[in-house]
Structure formats: C-alpha cells, structure tokens
Amino acid sequence: MPRLTTSGAAVERKRSETVLLRALFIEFLKVSLCGVGGGAGLVWARRIAVDQRRWITEQDFADIVSVCQFLPGPNIVGIAVCVGTKLRGAVGAIAAVAGFLLIPWTIGFALGLLLLEHSHHPVLQNILGGVSAVAAGLLIATGIRMLLPHRGRPAALLFAALAFGLMGFGRLPLLIVLFSLLPLSIAVAGFQNGRAR
C-alpha cells in the first residue's frame, strides 16, 4: 500500500514537472511575442515569472537581471536561461530558450524575408526608414535609462561618454573600446568604493 502511494506521488510529481517544462516553453513564447522593440521583453518576463506564475520571487528576478547584465549576449534570452535553470536545471533552460526562440524565430524570419523581398518598393522603403529612425531612438532611450542610476557619479558619466564617442564617432573596434575602458572604469569604481568606506 505505501508502495502504491509512493509511486502515485512519483507519477504526480512527474506529471507536474512535465507540465512545468511545457509551461516554461509556452510562457517564454509569450514573452518573446509580446516584446516588440528593445526592453519590452524584460517587462513581460517579470510579469509572467513573478506576478502571474509565481515561479520565482521579486528578489530572484532582480538577481537574475543582475547576472544577465554582467554577461554578454541578449539579456532577455539570459533571463529565459536563468529562470529555466532555477526551476528545472539544464532541461528547464533549454525549454525556456526553445520557447523564446523556436517559433518566434521561424515566423519572424519568414515574415522578414517576405518584407525584404519587397524592400525596394519606395513606400515600404519609406515605412522602414521611419521604423528604423524610431527604433534607433528606442535604443538611445534604453541606454540613457539604464545610465540614470549612475548620474550622480561623474566618473560613470565620463566613461559612458568615452564609450559613446569612441564607438559612435571614432568607429573603433568594440574589443579595443571594451578592453581599454572596462579595466579603467572598474578600477576607478573600486578606488572610489574604497575611499567611500
């Protein structure tokens, strides 16, 4: 009898885990489809993982965003990886990333090629020009917004301006900009942090 109960519980757990993998896939599919333009994906990921599904706490989510900001790559994909890892380990990460990418990439790629086929058409060309101008503005706004918490530190603004100037106008390779500015910037932050104590 206890044996039966155990196996029943195991089946129950197995089923809930299976659902969770599918749920990870579906919820990150939603995040992907809702997140048009830069930054919107973050809002949806938080809403779904913290508020709706209650998969992780607010603190967990803040941690995940910090980890992702530390690392290279598309941060929103990183959020899928981390939430998936937190819930189900490597399999969960794969389910979340697959949900985030597989279907949206296929649809987007087909749709994009269709649009590119007709991109020589003057009206479409004008529409794309307008979209592009706005999208560039969204990028600039995202950069400024993420910089705002650092506005009280002149050193931070200086390094942001240097990175902006060297990359945007100097057209230097990213590796050179990154590896010349980052050590200096982190060293200055460390020095100021040491003095502040």
Next chain:
Amino acid sequence: MNGPSAPIALTAHLILLSSISFGGFPTVLPDVHNFVVATHGWVTDQEFANYFAIAQAIPGPNMILMMSFVGWKVWGLPGAVASAFATFGPPCAMYFAAYRVWDRFRDAPWQRIVRLGLVPVTMGLVIASGTVMARAADPGWRAAAVTIAAAAITLATRFNPLWLLLAGGALGGLGLL
C-alpha cells in the same frame, strides 16, 4: 558570389562578438556594421538598415533575427541558422554557468564594484549603437528629429514602444521623412 570562407568568417566573427556583447547585442552592432558592410561588402548600408528596421518591427528575438538576415544574404538558409546560433549560443552557455555560481558570491563586494564600472561603459555603447543605426538608416534631419523624439517620449512616458514604431512607420509611409 562569396567564397566558401565567407559564411565561416561571418559565423566565427558573430561567435566572437556575441561572446563580448556586454549590455546586449546592440552594443556590437557598430562592429557588425563595420565587418559586413565596410570590410567585406557582403551587405550594403541600405540593406543593413532594412534588416535593423524589420528586425525591430517584428516581435521576437530581434537581434538574432537581424543577424539571421545577414547570414541569409551571405549563405542562404544554412547561413541564417548558423548566424542565429552564433548570436545566442555562446551567451546562453555563459548565462547557464554564471547563474549556477551566482549564489556563492552573492554578497561579495567585488560584484558591486564590477557593476559600477561595467554599466556606464556598456550603456555608452548602447547609446552609440542608436546613433550609428540612425545615421545608417537615414542622414536627413527629419529622420534625426524622429529618432530624438522617440528617445524623448520613451524616457518621459510609459508608452508601449510598439505604438512609436507604428507611428514612425506611418510617418515614413506617408512620405513625411
């Protein structure tokens, strides 16, 4: 048109760039632009701007899509798939590894210091990407005004970016830019 080495060179370059794209893939857009437009001439300025606009207008993983369009131009569907994997593969492996060790160093002071040093530089790069893309798309003053207005509205309000993109497309479609 391209030698067999072109897709390999592109994929290798994207793997390198995605591995150092701190602050998200937009930070390396100017470098991608240099590589595929200026250095190799695989893609024209106009095409690059089109890829950007279309990738931004379509829901989903927009930078991965944009790199897939570049890969498509260089080597058809295999190039598109290779570019997509090169864009998200290496970072995914890093996210996974990093999240596993994150808890161990949660309260270490160096984490705060690295963040303080890292964020300003990466955000300078994101803003630079915006200006590079604005100039690649259209150097006219009206388009520049739209870019500045979009940035200002995004900063000042909680407007869904989708409406701004639609408005930009409408302005362009009516021939006002």
